[in-house]
Amino acid sequence: MLYIKCPYCGLRAQKEFSYGGDATVKRPNINEEVSTEDWDNFVYMRKSPRGKHVELWQHIAGCRQWIKVQRDTATHEIFQTAKVTEEIR
Amino acid sequence: MSQPFRLNKEGLINRNKKISFTFNGKKLFGYEGDTIASALIANGIHLVGRSFKYHRPRGFFGAGVEEPNAKLQVEFNGHSEPNVNATEMELVEGLSATSQNCWPSVNFDIGAINNFLKMFFPAGFYYKTFMWPKSFWYKIYEPFIRKAAGLGVASIEKDKERYEHKFEYCDLLVTGSGPSGLSSAYAAAKNGAKVILAEDKPRFGGTLLTDDVSIDNLSGKDWAEKIISELKSMPNVTVKNRSQVFGYYDHNMLVMFERVSDHLEKKSKFTPRQRLWYIRAKETILSTGSIERPIVFGNNDTPGIFLSAAAKEYMKVYGVLVGKKPLIFTNNDSAYETALEFKKNNVEPIILDTREEHSSELIDEAKSKGIDIRFSHGVIVANGYKKVKSAKIGKLNKDKNSFEKIETVECDCICVSGFWTPSVHLASQSGNKLKYEEKIDAFIPDKKKQHETSVGAANGSFTLEESLKNGFENGSNLSAKITDTKTEIAIPNVNEKKYGAHDKFWCMPLPKNENPKRFVDFQNDVSVSDIEIALREGYRSIEHVKRYTTLGMATDQGRTSNLNGLQLVSNIENKIVPEVGHTTFRPPFTPITIGTIVGREVGMEYLPTRKTPMHEWHEKNNAVFVDAGAWKRPRYYKEGNETLFEASKREAKNVRENVGICDVTTLGKIDIKGPDAAEFLNRVYTNAWMKLPIGKARYGLMLREDGIVMDDGTTTRISENHYHMTTTTAQAANVLSHLEYYLQIVWPELNVNVVSTTEQWAGAAIAGPKSRDMLSKLYPDLDVSNEALPFMGYKEAEFFGVPSRIFRISFSGELAYEINVKSDHGMFMWEKMMEVGKEFGNQPYGTEALSTLRIEMGHVAGPELDGRTIPSDVSLNGLVSKKKDFIGKNSLGREAFNVESRQKIVGLIPIDRKSSIPEGSHIVQDQNAKLPNPKLGHVSSSCWSVENNNPFSLAIMKDGKNMIGKKFFAVSPLKNKSIEVEVISSHYVDPEGKRVRS
Missing domain, CATH: 3.30.1360.120 (Probable tRNA modification gtpase trme; domain 1)
Structure with a gap:
């Protein structure tokens, strides 16, 4: 079971979180024209990298904040966590 | 009542408390502190089971977790449990044990005929034989295999016991209380670290209980007791016996299985039977020790053949002799300690040492005590069917591939030692890639992936001095990093015997024209010839050899067989062992009960x-x-x-x-507040929300980004910046997360807060x-x-x-x-x-009437909003704004969503106006058409229309809007029904919606 450091609450067990997918995906702006290709990429196309990956998790059984987690998808090592408004380098 | 193999004095059992139990119906007794195994051996009973494939007689081989054979069906405290390890289960009053995998009895087992048909049961037998004819599988092969395979019988009774889960955090978890574990725990505890020390066995001390050593002038056992009592007195230390750390998971999460009360005759109502500990440790010391490995020889599975350390443990811990005429068969010095222990108890052993004549501290001691030592000797084949009676032994030539002399000696037990294998299971589970250590012919941990450190025998250090030094150092250093305190501890003086080098010898050759079975894996009945066949048939990867032969796949996880299997493969393949590699170690290290995994989450407490x-x-x-x-x-x-x-x-x-x-x-209720609440709702819902007046409710439809309907419900404007949203019962949690996602990540500039107010x-x-x-x-x-409170009004x-x-x-x-x-x-x-x-x-x-009411009105709910429908499919496209953007809008333009024959919600009534249409029925044109019959849609919801007094259903149908008035069949193969139906509008009652506005 992963041990995830919520930037608001500290280290908590994975049980308290739910997974939210790739954090690098950016939704096209609302009320702006978007090409079919960009939209399809946003809705459907996801990379499945082996290694470092920045993902979204939500601390559902805690502060309910969505957070960013940089995790190695092969070893599960977590390098860094951050608020969604912060950048992960 | 006498126990013919019980020594008069030796052992750590409580001779003041007799415990009676039965084995295969026979009443016997042992003492408090015995295991089932030690009590049976004390009574002279060795035949306890039949082997998995050939139904060969099997006895005890080990004295703990390494035991591959002695798995019994055990009944105690009102429950029956299969595959209980007799060498681990402690004796309790009234316990009843029976042999498994034998019929009609362990003494006369009909399945043993397989042993005589063994030429027909080679490796891969099942794969090769049961493939044809195909029709035989269900009626003949499968039931036969089912009956023949498997060991014990699972109970069908409800488990009345209580099981618990516990979550714990510590600085240092120490797994195993042998010398290196004790010293690690002690050093860390002195540094003020929060320590958990886990010991699988009932007694602490590991090899200190059986080895002839002294530490600071105390015997190993006394030193262990002293350290344990000191640790127990420290508030920062938790000491647990009967507790097996069996799994090493991500981020230093380890799981431990504690046998809380299986050994107790009486316990209080709320004492759990077993407890599962989830331990998050900052650092872990793996002091799991090592397991002796056997040397492979003919009929090496005959009852009466033991690992030599197990024989010693039976004497020193339980005061039990495994035999009175022992043969000790070894390639190293450690078995000499077993021989000396026999000698001390007035039993005359013969030592067969595969090494050439040489001298070492232990060999010299054995010689001086007058023990018969035969160098360059080994056991070729054990004689005796249900118990060892004699052994054919041979003097090996210089190359150790043939014999200079062969003779038969009488014996009643054979104690075998093929050197030691570190228990690296937990290290491997943690992600540590192991490395092969030539010096000890075994794998030890290599680079760590997590915070684990193997010490002592688990790391390949087999001397007491090294183990203690290793333990004190690592325990101290690892904990000092956490507590910032370092207490100096003097490393104690150690007195132990020096071992000479072992012989890299692991399998006895066979004389010409002799072909007894030589087992590598006892529990799964895998012999040398099985592995040879697998290699001959082209299996090369050790993982494939494992699966084809089932080597190491039994509940003992190949603890005594893995390395010998690898040696065999490497010999035949002419590779060195590290090139062959090893198979994967997986949790659990030992079998644990399902009850423990489930814990308290049963019945009412399941959810x-x-x-x-x-x-x-x-x-x-x-x-x-x-x-x-x-x-x-x-x-x-x-x-x-x-x-x-x-x-x-x-x-x-x-x-x-x-x-x-x-x-x-x-119903889910979400409170929405903030100056941008209207703008937010406008983006979340498909319809317009900017102009909803205060004191009014509006029905809203929410999509996912892919255009599929996510949820529906009403939202009411309570005041200027305050809205009350309702969701369906099922989607309440998802919708809240969905809203939070957009507010926190996508549009953080919107000043809105949401909170669940369902409760x-x-x-x-x-x-x-x-x-x-x-x-x-x-x-x-x-x-x-x-007028004052109109439809969609609020007060x-x-x-x-x-x-x-x-x-x-x-x-x-x-x-x-x-x-x-x-x-x-x-x-x-x-x-x-x-x-x-x-x-x-x-x-x-209730909900059933509620469903009826909404179905005949054509109101959609969960069965229609099933994660596959877009607004127009459920006739809600009127709620989709063309003027504004919202979540999922861009997807609604997809080609597939806009084809002319797109699915749509319709109503169905049976032609006979009587037959109710099962939900889930498929709609087909011709009920007798050849399969696969094209499916035109499915029935999503059904009810008995109270308004029209006949059945009515909602269905999602291909090209639904052009189907009104046509006739089809709703078929449910599940219910064996086929009903002729007519398609009508989905709004069966009050289609204009006059009533809600009345």
């Missing part, structure tokens, strides 16, 4: 139960409940002998004719033509006229003195209201409604 504030009233009034997620909702209120069908019809009819009330507390409000719907009359009685001071008013919210919304399609009060007032509200509603014929209605 939390959510009850509405009115639950007790429903219970008292004969409600039959249905689960809606974790919620309990009344499905119907039973009157007399009513069936579900009759009751729901009565309740629904009463709503259509008079008035009914329904508990709608379970804060109790809700009741009042529905039916008389609901306004009833409402006016509930709110005598309020103008509830159609706040006192309900008999308590604050309440009134929403004029309707799910049933009737004139209806929903009243919300604070949860604490829910019961008060409900009872008042029942009282006031009497004169209007008010009756409560």
Whole structure:
């Protein structure tokens, strides 16, 4: 079971979180024209990298904040966590 | 009553307490502190089971977790458990053990005929044989294999025991209380670290209990006791025996299995049987020790053949002799200690040492005691069927591939030692890639992936001095990093015997024309010839050899067989062992009970139960409940002998004719506040929200980004910047997360907050033509006229003195209201409604009637919003704004969503107006068409229309809008029904929606 450091609450067990997918995906702006290709990429196309990956998790059984987690998808090592408004380098 | 193999004095058992038990129906006794194995051996019983494949007689081989054979069906404390390791299970009064995998008895087992047919049971036998003819599989092969395979019998009784889970955090977890574990724990504890020390066995000390050593002039056992009692007195230390750390998971999460009370004759009601510990450790010391490996020889599975260290443990811990005429067969010095222990107990052993004559401290001691030592010797084949009677031994030539002399010696047990294998299971589970250590012919941990450190024998250090030094150092250094304290500890003086080098010898050759079975894996009956066949047939990867032969795949995880298997493969393949590699170690290290995994999450505690504030009233009034997620909702209120069908019809009819009330507390409720709330709703919902006036509700539809309908519900504007959203019961949690996602990540610039208020409000719907009359009685001071409180209107008013919210919304399609009060007032509200509603014929209605009402109105719910439908599929495209952008809008333009023949919701009625249409039925043109019959749609919801008094269903049909008036068949192969139906509009009752506005 992963041990995830919520930037608001500290280290908590994975049980308290739910997974939210790739954090690098950016939704096209609302009320702006978007090409079919960009939209399809946003809705459907996801990379499945082996290694470092920045993902979204939500601390559902805690502060309910969505957070960013940089995790190695092969070893599960977590390098860094951050608020969604912060950048992960 | 005498125990012929019990020594008079030796051992750590309590001779003052006799314990009686039965084995295969025979009454026996042992002492407190015995295992089933030690008590049986004391009674001279060695034949305890039959082997898996050939049903060969099997006895004990080890004295702990390494045991591959002695798995028994054990009944105690009122439960029956299969595959219990006799060498681990402690004796308790009244315990009853029976042999497994034998019929009719362990002494006479019909399956043993397999042993004589063994040429027909080679590796891969099942794969090769049961492939043809195909038709034989179900009726002949499968039942036969089922009967023949497997070991014990699982109980079908309900497990009455209590199991617990515990979550723990510590600085240092130490797994194993041998010398290196004790010293690690001690050093860390002295540094002030929070330490958990786990020992699998009932007694602490590991090899200190059996090795002839001294530490600071104390015997190993006394030193261990001293350290343990000191550790127990320290508040920062938890010391646990009977506790096996069996799994190493991500981020230093380890799982431990504690046998809390299996050894107790009596226990209090709330003492759990077993406990599962989830331990998050900052650092882990793996002091799991090592397991002796056997040397492979002919008939090496005969009862009476033991690992040499196990024989010593039986003497020193249990005061039991495994035999009185022992042969010691070894390639190293450690077995000499077993020989010396026999000698001390006046038993004369013969030592067969595969090494050439040489000298070492132990060899010299054995010689001086007059023990018969035969160098360059080994056991070729054991004689005896149910027990060893003699052994054919041979003097090996210089190359150790043939014999200079062969003779037969009498013996009643053979104690074998092929050197030591570090227990690297936990290290490997943690992600540590192991490395092969030539010096000890075994794998040891290499680079670590997690915070684990292997010490002592688990790391390949086999001397006491090294183990202690290793333990103190690592325990101290690892904990000092955490506590910032370093207490100097003097490393104690150690007195131990020096071992000479071992012989890299692991399998006896066979003389010409002799071909006895030589087992590598006892538990799965894998012999040398099986592995040879696998290699001959082209299996090369060790993982494939493992699966083809089942080597190391039994519950003992190949603890005594893996390395010998690897040696064999590397010899035949002419590779070195590290090139062959090893198979994967997986948790659990030893079998654990399902009960422990489940813990307290059984029955009522499987899921939390959510009850509405009115639950007790429903219970008292004969409600039959249905689960809606974790919620309990009344499905119907039973009157007399009513069936579900009759009751729901009565309740629904009463709503259509008079008035009914329904508990709608379970609907998701989300409070939305902030100056940008309207803009947010406008983006979340498909319809327009910017102009909703204060005091008005609106029905809204929410999509996912892929255009599929996510949820529907009403949202009411309570005040300028305050909205109250409702969701379906099922989607409440998802919708909240969805809103939070957009507010926190996508549009953080919107100043809006959302919070769930589902638990804060109790809700009741009042529905039916008389609901306004009833409402006016509930709110005598309020103008509830159609003008003052129109459809989709909202008012706040006192309900008999308590604050309440009134929403004029309707799910049933009737004139209806929903009243919300604070949860604490829910019961008060409900009872008042029942009282006031009497004169209007008010009756409560459950979810079944609620469904009926919404289905015949054509209102969609979960079965239609099933994650596959877009707004137009369910005739809600009127709610999709063309003017503004919203979540999922861009996807609605997809080609597939806009084809002419796109699916659409329709209504169905049976031609005979009688047959109800099963939900899930497929709609087909021709019920007799050749399969696969093209499917035109499916029935999503069905009811008995109380308005028209005949069955009615909703269905999602391909090209639905052009199907009205046509006839099809609704077929349900599951219910074996085929019903001719006519397609009509999905709005069966009041299609103009006049009633809700009346």
